[in-house]
Amino acid sequence: MFRSFRPSLRESDLAYGICSSHDIFTSKIGNSLEKFSLTFAKNWVFLNHWAKNVCIKERRFDFLLFPRGAQCISDVSFQMSRIMTEDFPRVGFIGLGLMGRPMASNIMRKGHRVTVFNRSKGAIDELVAKGANSASSPMEVAKESDIVIDMVTDAPDVQDVILGKGGVIEASHKGLIVLDMSTNSPDVATAVSSVLIKKGVEFLDAPVTGGDKGAREGTLTIMVGGKKEVFEKCLPIFQCMGKEIVYMGDTGSGQATKLCNQVAVSLHTLATCESLLLGKATGLKLDSLLKVLTSGAASSWNLANLGPKIFSRDFEPGFKAAHLHKDLKYVMRLTETHKLALPGSGIVYQLFNSVLAENYGEKGTQVLARILEKLSEREIK
């Protein structure tokens, strides 16, 4: 059956809604309102311009929901930015921060119906304006979804939105899959998964790397732990958000991979800050120095992306310092569990304690430079 159509007009001149047989679209063209009808015949959807004598070069619908198996032809030149089909799984997204917002947008852009929830309301409005449905709790999200993604801050937040009161678990239903894409620890993945599985809900831990830039551009690297067959089912959703998607093994191995990643990221951050500080002290031109460092053996994502921010004094977050501190906390726990010596990570963890002591937790990780500047009594600029 076709879903009901809720026509609506938006300031951006877009007609949007979910279409059904013989409904009429109204779209604003310049200052006038134009009407379009839809005709369904077998598996075809015909878009008919209401006043056929008016030539329209290009119309753009925000989204159309096509019935299963439908194809579309139109007698005028329509550009549909999002064609949603009932064959696509419905996706729920919880946590619309720096990462979650663009990740959810990219899933919508690929034609999925997305239902969103965030603790603070501003981010919800932004996604709803792009065509998402809003929900009043994680439980409501799960009711409306086949796959629920969470992208919240830390382990207690994951447990809260998935297993807590009003959480996803309260709307467990057959076939539901939960993807935790935030960064925490392998133990948490195993614990959450074992509770969900008793309710017949599948779980994958699927943290990401690539920063807010990768989230916006849909080029994240995604590392996934859990059942292989569940991973394969979810691959098309991961592909909406990322480029390199790697199955790592059993539940928890996605988070274990991410913590290995964070060991390297944190040491690269320290290396970036230290080399720029030495460059400054020896009187080098910082942009020339950065050119050399990023084109040879010293190069790293951190140097290329955070280096310019440090000497232009831009400490706004792509990745918050408090989050790297959290990740290093989990790395330190693993060193205890496995009796490992990771001295470099230990040093950066201590330095990030100082970052938090200076109240820089909400700044980007490049703010580590400020701690080294304080210790050395000079600024990198």
Ligand code: NAP
């Ligand atoms: P963020 O900007 O701080 O966003 C976190 C989001 O989670 C916010 O929308 C927050 O809601 C929501 N949230 C937190 N606790 C919640 C709770 N208990 N209940 C409901 N909502 C809750 O963080 P982010 O940068 O997007 O990072 C999210 C996760 O991805 C973190 O685990 C981080 O380590 C990881 N990560 C980040 C990056 C990056 O470059 N930023 C890269 C890779 C991985 P409010 O808006 O109400 O605060």
